[in-house]
Amino acid sequence: MRAAGLEKFHTPLVVEEVEIEEPRAGEVLVRLAASGVCRSDLHVQEERSPVGHVPMVLGHEGAGFVEQVGPGVGGVAPGDPVVIALYGPCGTCDDCRAGDIADCWSQTRQNNALGLMPDGSTRLSLRGQPVRPMVGSGSLAEYSVVREAQVVKIHPEIPLEAACLAGCGVTTGIGAALNIARVELGSSVAVLGCGGVGLNVVQGARIAGARRILALDTQSSKLDLAANLGATDGILIGPETDPVEEIQRRVPGGVDYAFEVIGRPQVVRQAFESTRAGGTAVMVGSPPAGESIPIDGRLLFSDRRLLGCTGGGNIPQRDVPRIMDLYRRGELKLEELIGQRLELDDVNRAFEALVEGELARSVVQI
Numbered sequence: 001m002r003a004a005g006l007e008k009f010h011t012p013l014v015v016e017e018v019e020i021e022e023p024r025a026g027e028v029l030v031r032l033a034a035s036g037v038c039r040s041d042l043h044v045q046e047e048r049s050p051v052g053h054v055p056m057v058l059g060h061e062g063a064g065f066v067e068q069v070g071p072g073v074g075g076v077a078p079g080d081p082v083v084i085a086l087y088g089p090c091g092t093c094d095d096c097r098a099g100d101i102a103d104c105w106s107q108t109r110q111n112n113a114l115g116l117m118p119d120g121s122t123r124l125s126l127r128g129q130p131v132r133p134m135v136g137s138g139s140l141a142e143y144s145v146v147r148e149a150q151v152v153k154i155h156p157e158i159p160l161e162a163a164c165l166a167g168c169g170v171t172t173g174i175g176a177a178l179n180i181a182r183v184e185l186g187s188s189v190a191v192l193g194c195g196g197v198g199l200n201v202v203q204g205a206r207i208a209g210a211r212r213i214l215a216l217d218t219q220s221s222k223l224d225l226a227a228n229l230g231a232t233d234g235i236l237i238g239p240e241t242d243p244v245e246e247i248q249r250r251v252p253g254g255v256d257y258a259f260e261v262i263g264r265p266q267v268v269r270q271a272f273e274s275t276r277a278g279g280t281a282v283m284v285g286s287p288p289a290g291e292s293i294p295i296d297g298r299l300l301f302s303d304r305r306l307l308g309c310t311g312g313g314n315i316p317q318r319d320v321p322r323i324m325d326l327y328r329r330g331e332l333k334l335e336e337l338i339g340q341r342l343e344l345d346d347v348n349r350a351f352e353a354l355v356e357g358e359l360a361r362s363v364v365q366i
């Protein structure tokens with residue numbers, strides 16, 4: 001099959017023939033129809049991600065059709081439209097069995113994050129060498145073999161180019177607002193960074209009934225999108241602008257919830273400092289490993305909370321159908337997030353767009 005492979009870090013992706021094996025027990029072969037390209041893909045290419053490993057097939061925001069199932073697969077059948085979720089819980093560890101599925105950190109899920117099956121194998125190879133699919137998904141390809149826990153069946157009427165966004169960006173953003181912060185009706189929210197994930201934090205806050213949603217970004221085009229998705233205030237950040245001052249000027253005393261959706265320690269600090277006493281800041285972005293976040297202890301003492309967030313506390317079988325229902329009822333916008341549609345051969349243009357930072361999402365049609 002053809003796939004967008006990263007053979008060496010810091011080099012463009014190469015669309016080439018990659019060998020793919022049949023699904024084994026508990027696994028599903030998916031024929032991809034669409035895949036979003038996310039900033040985490042860029043982080044792998046730039047050798048800045050703990051889940052990166054070369055050679056690797058990138059992509060982790062895919063939707064397509066089940067082509068074939070391995071022995072013991074009961075939840076999906078050939079022909080079913082599915083989204084490939086960011087992670088699949090193991091289902092058997094103490095956390096999973098206690099219902100704490102989002103916090104499963106079993107060997108199975110750790111391997112999943114590193115692009116390996118539970119036994120450490122992969123179903124992909126290139127010239128005889130094993131190739132890992134990014135986070136077990138590798139959706140910038142014609143096919144992917146994934147564990148059954150990583151696929152979620154969706155309604156056949158949902159366009160797959162919109163559905164694929166539930167693989168990462170939408171689920172993470174909506175989940176940060178609904179699962180992690182648990183934004184309350186009538187509250188005030190600030191979103192620092194309105195890329196593909198941040199725009200979905202805006203949508204999540206709107207769905208939760210936030211009264212005031214402040215969107216902050218360095219690009220006015222992102223603020224226009226944020227306004228379309230529910231932001232009540234757009235704040236353009238220039239080199240001289242202090243986000244904390246801008247937020248506090250609009251919501252004196254600070255906001256109930258602030259979200260950092262960039263992955264920079266300084267911005268996490270700004271998000272934290274823009275909350276009111278008793279408020280909640282959520283770090284949705286992923287800062288480089290080993291970097292510390294400078295927090296004034298006195299501010300934390302004032303009953304503020306700073307929360308981490310991996311993929312929006314997402315439980316695939318609960319959250320993907322919920323997102324699809326919100327979309328079908330018109331409460332969640334997905335098409336509006338797609339800035340450009342590309343062929344697989346032009347996949348590197350999606351990475352260029354990420355570097356430029358102007359589009360919410362590029363979707364590759366496969």
Ligand SMILES: [Zn+2]
Nearest residue numbers: 038040168169
């Ligand atoms: Zn992602």
Ligand SMILES: [Zn+2]
Nearest residue numbers: 090093096104
């Ligand atoms: Zn588990």
